[in-house]
Structure formats: structure tokens, C-alpha cells
Amino acid sequence: MTVRIVLAGVLAGVTATLGASARAQAPTDPQIVGIVLAANQIDIDAGNAALAKAHSPEVKAFAQQMVTDHSALQKSVKELGAKLHVVPAPSPTAASLxxxxxxxxxxxxxxxxDAYDKAYIDNEVAYHQAVIDAVSNVLIPNAQNAELKNALVGAAPAFQGHLKHAQMIQTSLH
Incomplete structure (x- = not known):
């Protein structure tokens, strides 16, 4: 139970960081690219860890999907940044994430x-919700480049799909 409480506190921090910190000072396009790259890498790393530690085949399959999907998105973001000559920039939001x-x-x-599986999936639900909120409320509204804005809008359905998938697994684990 203590782990769940501590994890909930960390997840609340992620939500606050993605939302409030980014709103306090609107991110620039280079910072937006940096935030997206950081957020994707975090989920790739978490997925790889879950592939090694998860017990449930359903959780392992979800982790593999996160690695596959976020790796593809990571590649797309890097390619778009290069095409637009936008060099990813550090930001307090990316550092905090x-x-x-x-x-x-x-x-x-x-x-x-089972404790790992539940905590990993709980984290994925909260993390994807925080990312969806930040993309919708902070990153998309502040993106200046139309192609970057369109890429963020285009990625939203994938994030929603990941959230729904994680929520279904979460229900089955609790």
C-alpha cells in the first residue's frame, strides 16, 4: 500500500509538471520537440523494464506495444525536427519529467x-492521461509550426488508444 501511495504522489507530480510548469511559460517549438522526445523515451524505457520484470502476459504484451509504438513515434519526431530544422531544446518540463x-x-x-504489474499499469494509466492533457492543453496550443502542430494532433489518437488499453488491463489486475 505504501508503494501505491508513493507512486500516486510521483504521478501527481508528473501531471503537475506537464500541465502547470508548461503553462507558466509557454514552450517554444524546440522545447516542445524536446518534451515529446523525453516523454517518448520515458515510456520506451518503462516498457523495456516491464518486458524484463512483468509477470502477466497481458502486461508484457502491453509493454511491448509501448516500446514499439513509442519507438516509431520517437523516430517520426526526430525526422520531423530535422526536416523543420528544429533542434530539440531542454526545458524545465523535460528535465522534471x-x-x-x-x-x-x-x-x-x-x-x-503481481505488485510490479499493477504498479506499472497504474503508472501507464496516469502517465498517458498526463501526456494527453499536456499535449491537448499546452503543446498543441503553443506549437507555432503548423507541421509540428499537425503531428501532435495526429499522435493524439494513439495516446488515447494506449490509455484505454492500459485502463482495460488495470481493471483486470485490480
């Missing part, structure tokens, strides 16, 4: 079996 992801990964590393 990375820091919080490291904290979450360290906590998940201490769990095993």
Missing part, C-alpha cells in the same frame, strides 16, 4: 510479480 521518471523507475524496480 526525466527526474520523476527516474524516481518512478527506482520504485518499480523494488517490486515483483
Amino acid at each position: 526525466k527526474s520523476q521518471a527516474a524516481t518512478t523507475a527506482a520504485r518499480l524496480k523494488t517490486l515483483h510479480g
Whole structure:
């Protein structure tokens, strides 16, 4: 139970970081690209860890989907950035996401079996919801380049699909 409470606190921090911090100072296009790359890498890393630790075949399949889908998106974002001559820039939001992801990964590393599966999926539900909110409310409205804005809009259905899939697994695990 303590792990779940601590994990919930970390997830609340991710939501606050993606939303409030980005709204406080509107991100530039280079920072938006940096935030998207950081967010994708976090989910790729979490998926790879889950592939090694997850117990449930359903959770492992979800983790593989996260690695596959976010790796493809990562490649697309890098290609779009290069095409638009937008070099990813650091931002407080990206730095905070990375820091919080490291904290979450360290906590998940201490769990095993069903406890790990539940905590990983709980994290994925909260993380995807936070990303969807940030993309919709912060990144898309602040993207200046039309192609970048369209790419963010185009990625939204995939994030929604990941969230719904994670929620279905979450229901089956609890």
C-alpha cells in the first residue's frame, strides 16, 4: 500500500509538471520537440523494464506495444525536427519529467510479480492521461509550426488508444 501511495504522489507530480510548469511559460517549438522526445523515451524505457520484470502476459504484451509504438513515434519526431530544422531544446518540463521518471523507475524496480504489474499499469494509466492533457492543453496550443502542430494532433489518437488499453488491463489486475 505504501508503494501505491508513493507512486500516486510521483504521478501527481508528473501531471503537475506537464500541465502547470508548461503553462507558466509557454514552450517554444524546440522545447516542445524536446518534451515529446523525453516523454517518448520515458515510456520506451518503462516498457523495456516491464518486458524484463512483468509477470502477466497481458502486461508484457502491453509493454511491448509501448516500446514499439513509442519507438516509431520517437523516430517520426526526430525526422520531423530535422526536416523543420528544429533542434530539440531542454526545458524545465523535460528535465522534471526525466527526474520523476527516474524516481518512478527506482520504485518499480523494488517490486515483483503481481505488485510490479499493477504498479506499472497504474503508472501507464496516469502517465498517458498526463501526456494527453499536456499535449491537448499546452503543446498543441503553443506549437507555432503548423507541421509540428499537425503531428501532435495526429499522435493524439494513439495516446488515447494506449490509455484505454492500459485502463482495460488495470481493471483486470485490480
